[in-house]
Amino acid sequence: MPTIEIEEKVFEIDGNGFLTKPEIWDGEVARLIAKYDGINELTDQHWAVINIIRNNYEEKGMAPMIRQICKGTGLKLRQIYELFPLGPARGACRVAGLPKPDGCV
Amino acid sequence: MEKTDDIKIKRGLDVLNSHKDSKLISHLNSCVHCGLCAKTCLYYLTTKDERFIPARKVELVSSIYRRYFTFTGRTFPGLVKARELDDKTVEEMVDLLYGACVMCGRCVQHCSIGVDIEYVVRKGREMLAEMGYVPGSLQSTVKAALETGNNMGISYEDFVDTVEWMEEELQDECNDTEARIPLNEHGKNVLYTLNPREPKFFPLSISAMAKVFYAAKESWTLSTNMYDVTNYAYFSSHPGEAKKIAQRMYDEMHKMKAKRLVLGECGHGVRSNRWEASNYIEKEFPFEAITSVELMAEYIRDGRIKPDKERIKDTVTLHDPCNLTRGSGVIKEQRYILKNCVNDLVEMTPHGTDNFCCGGGGGQLAMSEYNDRRLKIAELKIGQIRKTGAVIVATPCHNCIDQLIQINVTYNLNVQIKTLAEIVADSLPV
Numbered sequence: 001m002p003t004i005e006i007e008e009k010v011f012e013i014d015g016n017g018f019l020t021k022p023e024i025w026d027g028e029v030a031r032l033i034a035k036y037d038g039i040n041e042l043t044d045q046h047w048a049v050i051n052i053i054r055n056n057y058e059e060k061g062m063a064p065m066i067r068q069i070c071k072g073t074g075l076k077l078r079q080i081y082e083l084f085p086l087g088p089a090r091g092a093c094r095v096a097g098l099p100k101p102d103g104c105v
Numbered sequence: 106m107e108k109t110d111d112i113k114i115k116r117g118l119d120v121l122n123s124h125k126d127s128k129l130i131s132h133l134n135s136c137v138h139c140g141l142c143a144k145t146c147l148y149y150l151t152t153k154d155e156r157f158i159p160a161r162k163v164e165l166v167s168s169i170y171r172r173y174f175t176f177t178g179r180t181f182p183g184l185v186k187a188r189e190l191d192d193k194t195v196e197e198m199v200d201l202l203y204g205a206c207v208m209c210g211r212c213v214q215h216c217s218i219g220v221d222i223e224y225v226v227r228k229g230r231e232m233l234a235e236m237g238y239v240p241g242s243l244q245s246t247v248k249a250a251l252e253t254g255n256n257m258g259i260s261y262e263d264f265v266d267t268v269e270w271m272e273e274e275l276q277d278e279c280n281d282t283e284a285r286i287p288l289n290e291h292g293k294n295v296l297y298t299l300n301p302r303e304p305k306f307f308p309l310s311i312s313a314m315a316k317v318f319y320a321a322k323e324s325w326t327l328s329t330n331m332y333d334v335t336n337y338a339y340f341s342s343h344p345g346e347a348k349k350i351a352q353r354m355y356d357e358m359h360k361m362k363a364k365r366l367v368l369g370e371c372g373h374g375v376r377s378n379r380w381e382a383s384n385y386i387e388k389e390f391p392f393e394a395i396t397s398v399e400l401m402a403e404y405i406r407d408g409r410i411k412p413d414k415e416r417i418k419d420t421v422t423l424h425d426p427c428n429l430t431r432g433s434g435v436i437k438e439q440r441y442i443l444k445n446c447v448n449d450l451v452e453m454t455p456h457g458t459d460n461f462c463c464g465g466g467g468g469q470l471a472m473s474e475y476n477d478r479r480l481k482i483a484e485l486k487i488g489q490i491r492k493t494g495a496v497i498v499a500t501p502c503h504n505c506i507d508q509l510i511q512i513n514v515t516y517n518l519n520v521q522i523k524t525l526a527e528i529v530a531d532s533l534p535v
Contacts, residue, residue: 014242014473014474014476015472015473015474015475015476015477016473016476017476018473037514038514062258063305065259065263065266065267065304065305065306066267066305066306066307066308067263067266067267067270067308068263077308077309085513085514086510086511086514087306087307087507087510088306088307089302089306090507090510090511100242100473101257101305102242102245102246102249102256102257102258102471103246103249103256103257103300103301103302103305103335103337103471104256104300104301104302104335104371104470104471104503104504104507105302105305105306105470105507
């Protein structure tokens with residue numbers, strides 16, 4: 001099982017860097033993964049996106065549509081792409097501790 | 106890895122033993138070991154690891170064929186380097202055929218005697234698929250498509266909600282409250298298809314194509330039942346599953362009574378629907394199946410849309426999706442579109458039928474297992490893009506786009522990445 005080490009903390013990940021045990025996720029893990037992706041500080045806007053993704057995952061077992069993220073946060077599409085340069089899946093869902101979504105992402 | 110057993114081995118060997126496939130037998134037995142393919146392969150070029158040489162992949166499948174289906178191989182396997190289909194061989198096949206091939210077909214293009222290496226790789230994958238050895242993350246994408254009708258498991262309500270949202274965007278953009286994204290309308294000229302990642306995460310390409318349809322005054326529709334242009338069973342190479350997915354699109358065209366099936370910007374989606382589907386379902390398409398790239402080129406040629414190239418002044422380069430160029434013969438159309446829609450187009454070297462894969466082909470993007478290799482082989486594409494000095498990379502394939510988004514960040518490329526529909530829509534005066 002591949003692992004990733006950020007600030008001396010080690011996490012088990014799949015090859016794409018998504019957590020293999022989403023249940024170990026917490027705010028600190030989010031901060032560390034974001035930092036690994038070059039997002040040095042998680043702003044309130046980042047957190048709004050992360051919380052919606054995380055809640056949807058815990059309720060429905062999958063990532064929400066980008067539509068729900070925009071509705072729930074009031075952010076524009078382009079703002080979300082800017083907040084997470086790797087995109088909603090590889091960027092935001094990974095920081096929110098989800099397993100990798102299926103498909104071309 | 107789960108161990109092999111007699112039933113699995115029989116299933117795997119049956120793929121090689123099919124009397125229907127004379128092509129496979131000739132291509133398995135024709136390699137002259139000249140080695141030209143080595144320098145065409147992304148994996149070999151970026152790692153210099155000899156295991157990755159395309160001919161080695163052919164030899165792997167061929168050695169199993171010899172062991173079970175030739176006299177010398179059965180009697181003196183050691184003499185002809187014939188290999189048993191055992192756990193060790195299966196492990197190597199999974200690693201090399203799924204994990205170290207983007208199915209880009211570049212080796213085929215350069216093979217001195219025309220061995221269809223990619224086809225042999227697909228047959229090797231088919232053996233593994235029949236035996237139950239498709240990598241988990243790839244199979245989960247196939248499973249989502251089979252169970253939910255699209256490879257990201259998007260519900261009907263979520264899809265409709267997103268399309269309505271994009272319809273509002275379209276109306277704002279066109280300043281016309283009558284501009285529409287039609288759903289489930291029968292008897293239209295065009296049934297349009299999408300990659301599910303568009304509605305799920307990147308919907309602006311939907312409103313962009315809708316703007317092109319609006320400008321061309323096209324009669325078109327999307328179907329909520331079947332809009333998914335992808336067929337991931339093409340990558341896993343499970344013929345039964347590929348057939349089920351291909352059949353759905355065929356049935357939907359009949360149900361919607363549309364004239365033309367227009368395949369969205371998805372390389373393998375184009376190839377699997379246009380060229381492979383008829384083989385999967387063993388029926389000819391009685392309708393026309395074309396790519397949205399060809400359709401947009403047709404609109405420009407016929408004067409149905411009038412792009413203004415002065416609207417896009419940044420330098421643009423084009424990434425050719427392998428399945429669209431080498432795989433489907435769509436080469437001139439994307440260039441014709443860009444020459445009409447942007448001010449400054451710079452080609453990569455090499456391009457067209459000799460292009461390099463982005464690194465995400467062959468299902469690699471879906472397979473987490475081989476992520477590090479996928480990023481490594483992207484070095485060639487990174488170098489090509491850098492040399493063009495382009496600010497925008499256009500590519501008519503959502504799979505390529507996702508790989509490009511990732512390597513853009515990983516390698517600090519600083520480019521924008523767009524679909525062709527987005528470029529055309531940007532170039533259209535409102």
